[in-house]
Amino acid sequence: SLNTDYFFDEAAYNTHDGGYVPLAEPKTPQQALRIPPLLKPDKETATDTYYTVEAQAGETQLLPGKKTKTWGYNTSLLGQTLVFAQGKTMHIDLKNSLPELTTFHWHGLNVPGPYTDGGCHAPVYPGQTRHIDFKVDQPAATLWLHAHPCPSTAEQVWKGLAALALVTDDHEAQLPLPHTYGVDDVPLILQDRRFHEDNQWDYEADYDPDGVQGPTPLINGTVNPYFDVTTQRLRLRLLDGANRREWRLHFSHDLPFTQVASDGGLLPEPVAFTHLMLTCAERAEIIVDFGDVTPGETVTLYSDDVPLVRFRVHEFTPDTAVLPEHLVEMPNPDVTPDMPIRKVVMSGMDETVMMDGKKFGMQRIDAKQQVGNVELWDVTNTNDMEGGMVHPFHMHGTQFLVVSRNGRAPYPNEHGLKDTVGVNPGETVRLKVWFDHTGVYMYHCHILEHEDGGMMAQIEVFDPQHPKTYKLMDMETL
Ligand code: C2O
Ligand code: CU
Ligand code: CU
Structure with a gap:
């Protein structure tokens, strides 16, 4: 059955205290969607992977004219994407090249707290490097890395400190899902910003204790992006990476799509939707089938009525892959007896x-x-x-x-x-x-x-x- 609503309480969408900033369609020219590059390991063996993740300040061309001052991991904005293969041991140098302390939090990763997890108790001071090691011990999923120093998590993420970490495993690799990163397996980090004087962001000027927002959608750090679709099926790994914005997603003509995974990995069964709401930090992996779209047409992804990404559909080879009815076995352990709720x-x-x-x-x-x-x-x-x-x-x-x-x-x-x-x-x-x-x-x-x-x-x-x-x-x- 096809789900056609957002499920959440409509009366509670957004905020109602006058601080809400609606999205607006950017007026600047469309540009190709940025795809965060895959981070190259420093070294890799059959059992171990070594990475360096550097938090750094830089400048990014987001709008015509002046570049915007931004922060990122191994790049000037957002980050390069890490791949964590299940069963392997990761060795990561966390390097802070920013002018202030930060932490490296692995959102969704099943690792010991509080130091490896990278919340507030694992500071890395400017100029310092912290080293972590962990074994990847969870199913394939779309996770993310973001700054988490208390109480400036929000400001550091706003400046750009957010990257993807993809857990892979053999089961997921064998399913008939699109797997070519950047071609038919594409992350979409959904954020919003306000551009001030000289194309700069100003967290303080935009501050709202109920969450900072901006009118301009920023998708993978791209203003007004298009993406060239060259395959019949496209897998989108959606991440609500906004400080406070909910995204109410739907495609033009209510094109249906199939959700196959949520935060922690595959869903037990695929679920068909025309509309999907994501709250902050949630992830959804969806499969969009362009089989009924004529090459040359454009399919637009919207949040409410504001376009986020234009998918320009090109010629593609027909793809007849059918998803299995059952995607993965869910763990469902019994509640420990006598524990109060x-x-x-x-x-x-x-x-x-x-x-x-x-x-x-x-x-x-x-x-x-x-x-x-x-x-x-x-x-x-x-x-x-x-x-x-x-x-x-x-x-x-x-x-x-x-x-x-x-x-x-x-x-x-x-x-x-x-x-x-x-x-x-x-x-x-x-x-x-x-x-x-x-x-x-x-x-x-x-x-x-x-x-x-x-x-x-x-x-x-x-x-x-x-x-x-x-x-x-x-x-x-x-
Ligand atoms: Cu406590 Cu995504 O973080
Ligand atoms: Cu977290
Ligand atoms: Cu809240």
């Missing part, structure tokens, strides 16, 4: 945002869960100020299952592994959560200004046989 509450707007009635404390552990235990988390958005807003709830260190929304079934594309879930005002989303590694992990609203504003907490995942202590940073010692 955990309650988490996101509340407030603007400066009043809180998690469980508190602002984030870098040195405060808010919760503990035993490694390997499987627990239910009830995540509530009590927010009814100004009609409320959707808070995207994100957890580090785990890919969870969405059990229910206010006791009802999750949305049709929420049957796979996720690390971020949009919670409507007045809603309780029940999650099934387990951790494979010990450590301290953050959980927070992924509207980045809400996170920096304190709608964040942290959990210690412990092993009773091997108690550990952690050096937790605080704002003063940074």
